[in-house]
Amino acid sequence: AQTVTQSQPEMSVQEAETVTLSCTYDTSENNYYLFWYKQPPSRQMILVIRQEAYKQQNATENRFSVNFQKAAKSFSLKISDSQLGDTAMYFCAFTSSGSARQLTFGSGTQLTVLP
Amino acid sequence: SAVISQKPSRDICQRGTSLTIQCQVDSQVTMMFWYRQQPGQSLTLIATANQGSEATYESGFVIDKFPISRPNLTFSTLTVSNMSPEDSSIYLCSVEVVPRTEAFFGQGTRLTVV
Numbered sequence: 001a002q003t004v005t006q007s008q009p010e011m012s013v014q015e016a017e018t019v020t021l022s023c024t025y026d027t028s029e030n031n032y033y034l035f036w037y038k039q040p041p042s043r044q045m046i047l048v049i050r051q052e053a054y055k056q057q058n059a060t061e062n063r064f065s066v067n068f069q070k071a072a073k074s075f076s077l078k079i080s081d082s083q084l085g086d087t088a089m090y091f092c093a094f095t096s097s098g099s100a101r102q103l104t105f106g107s108g109t110q111l112t113v114l115p
Numbered sequence: 116s117a118v119i120s121q122k123p124s125r126d127i128c129q130r131g132t133s134l135t136i137q138c139q140v141d142s143q144v145t146m147m148f149w150y151r152q153q154p155g156q157s158l159t160l161i162a163t164a165n166q167g168s169e170a171t172y173e174s175g176f177v178i179d180k181f182p183i184s185r186p187n188l189t190f191s192t193l194t195v196s197n198m199s200p201e202d203s204s205i206y207l208c209s210v211e212v213v214p215r216t217e218a219f220f221g222q223g224t225r226l227t228v229v
Contacts, residue, residue: 035218043205045158045220091157095218102148103209103218105157 002027004094006106013082014114020067021077021109023092033095034068035103036077040088048090051075082113117142117212121221128198128228135194136224138208143188145211149181152205152223161206164191198228 003026013019025034036048051059051068059066063083067076079086092106118141128134138147146165150158161181162170170183184192195202208221 043207043223043225045207045209045223047217047219050217093218102160102163103158104160107157 002029002032002094002096002104004092004104004106006092006109008109009107010110010112012112012114013079015082015084017082018078018080019082019111021079021090021092021111023075023077023106025073025075025092025094025106027073027094027096029096031096034066034075035093035095036064036066036075037091037093037105038086038088039091039108040085045091049077079111084113084115087111087113117144117210117219119208119210119219119221121208121224123224124222125225126227128226130199130228132198133194133196134198134226135192136206136208138191138193138221140189140210142212145188147185147191148209148211148218149183149191149193150207150209152207154204158207161193195226198226200228202226203228 005024032053034051038046038048049059049061049064058068063080065078089108089110091108093103095103120139122137148163149161151161152158160173161176162172164170164183164185166185166188182194205223205225207223209218211218
């Protein structure tokens with residue numbers, strides 16, 4: 001079974017600064033997908049960024065980028081130029097490339113951006 | 116992408132009653148997923164709903180407690196039966212959009228059982 005671990009329950013960052021959220025996972029599969037989702041107080045789960053395991057290049061979406069270390073099974077999220085609207089719960093998630101496509105989520109990191 | 120409409124957005128229910136949550140997608144999808152998010156917790160998969168077959172439940176969840184319908188490729192319902200305060204959670208439906216292997220979520224239903 002796959003597991004996803006987020007060891008930082010809470011983090012804070014000053015507006016305009018950079019913050020990195022950690023995520024590790026455990027799987028015996030070679031092909032899979034990793035995601036970071038954001039859940040603001042509105043409860044809506046919003047995809048921030050995705051990474052295919054077979055791609056060596058780290059994914060980037062505007063101010064969001066990942067550091068994907070496949071051998072270490074590590075998938076951290078870096079948020080640059082943090083904005084107040086980035087305040088949310090961030091979940092790391094895993095899904096296999098096989099037929100069972102449900103997501104396995106980490107426990108989440110509550111990020112607060114301070115003015 | 117996919118737009119998911121989930122209803123109701125919130126409800127307060129008496130213990131012992133049942134609530135049915137609806138999930139409507141604006142496009143045809145093969146797989147729909149139902150998750151539970153207990154207060155301050157992460158998301159836990161309840162079941163996977165495929166059109167034309169019975170839902171597949173995860174360990175700890177049973178059909179009698181969480182019956183699911185999937186009558187077509189754009190709609191699903193989750194019923195929380197014989198509710199107790201321990202069922203107070205956010206319930207979310209999700210669909211996968213292929214080939215991007217990207218999951219989209221409804222807005223969630225915040226259920227409070229009193």
